[in-house]
Amino acid sequence: MGRWTQYDEDNYRLPEGMKRVGYDADSERYYFRDREGLVYKGPEGSEFGELTLVSEIPSSIPQEVDEDSDLEAAPTGTDGYRILALDEHGTRYNPRGGAYRTLFPFFLIIAVVLLLVWRLVLLPTRIAPVPCPSTTLSYIVQPGDTCWDIANNHNSSLDKLLIVNPKVKCNKLMPGDRVCVPDEGMSISVRF
Numbered sequence: 605m606g607r608w609t610q611y612d613e614d615n616y617r618l619p620e621g622m623k624r625v626g627y628d629a630d631s632e633r634y635y636f637r638d639r640e641g642l643v644y645k646g647p648e649g650s651e652f653g654e655l656t657l658v659s660e661i662p663s664s665i666p667q668e669v670d671e672d673s674d675l676e677a678a679p680t681g682t683d684g685y686r687i688l689a690l691d692e693h694g695t696r697y698n699p700r701g702g703a704y705r706t707l708f709p710f711f712l713i714i715a716v717v718l719l720l721v722w723r724l725v726l727l728p729t730r731i732a733p734v735p736c737p738s739t740t741l742s743y744i745v746q747p748g749d750t751c752w753d754i755a756n757n758h759n760s761s762l763d764k765l766l767i768v769n770p771k772v773k774c775n776k777l778m779p780g781d782r783v784c785v786p787d788e789g790m791s792i793s794v795r796f
Contacts, residue, residue, distance in 0.1 A: 617652050628662050635662070736784035740768050745781040750774065758785045 614624050621639040628635065634646040636655060643661050647653035736742045743754060751774035755765040764786045766772065772783055 622655075626662075733782050737768065739787055740784040741787060743783050743785045745777050745779055745783060747779045749777060749779075751777065751783075754783060754785060760786045 614622075618624070618636065619638075622636050622644075623638075624634055625637045625643070626635045627633070632649045634651060635658070636644045636646065638644070643658045644655040645658050646655060741758070743758070745754070751765055751772070752762050755762045765783070766774075768784045768786055772781075777783075
């Protein structure tokens with residue numbers, strides 16, 4: 605506790621017999637009641653200041669307060685519910701859409717992030733294949749093809765096919781893969 609906390613209490617700051625009875629968040633004003641039951645309002649946005657007599661009590665302020673009652677916990681209605689704040693026309697404020705309206709941007713961001721994760725991680729992306737050299741032909745692997753079958757069907761040898769495609773693993777060929785097949789009249793030399 606600070607050194608000057610007793611000077612911030614209602615007993616020290618308010619006149620004799622005055623008691624704080626409520627706070628209206630819409631107008632940012634504190635309300636006070638004296639011994640005779642008259643209600644005063646404080647300045648806007650300030651905890652203490654010049655008090656002004658109020659002709660009508662706001663609905664958020666209880667009509668009568670017991671000395672022992674807790675203002676924040678005490679229900680004001682006979683059914684146990686506290687009266688909601690009213691606007692300037694005397695109607696209750698009820699936002700359209702309720703709590704879901706305020707959560708909509710959050711759910712929208714979550715949906716966009718999930719779509720991006722799905723697109724980038726879960727969907728296989730095709731990288732554009734490297735073009736074949738000018739002396740070769742492009743061939744798309746069909747189901748059941750082997751490296752030897754591809755080379756044999758194009759009048760080439762397996763060694764020439766592997767020289768042109770150094771990254772191709774013959775035992776892991778998949779349908780749809782692309783390989784470069786040596787042209788019939790091409791001569792390939794290997795340099796070690």
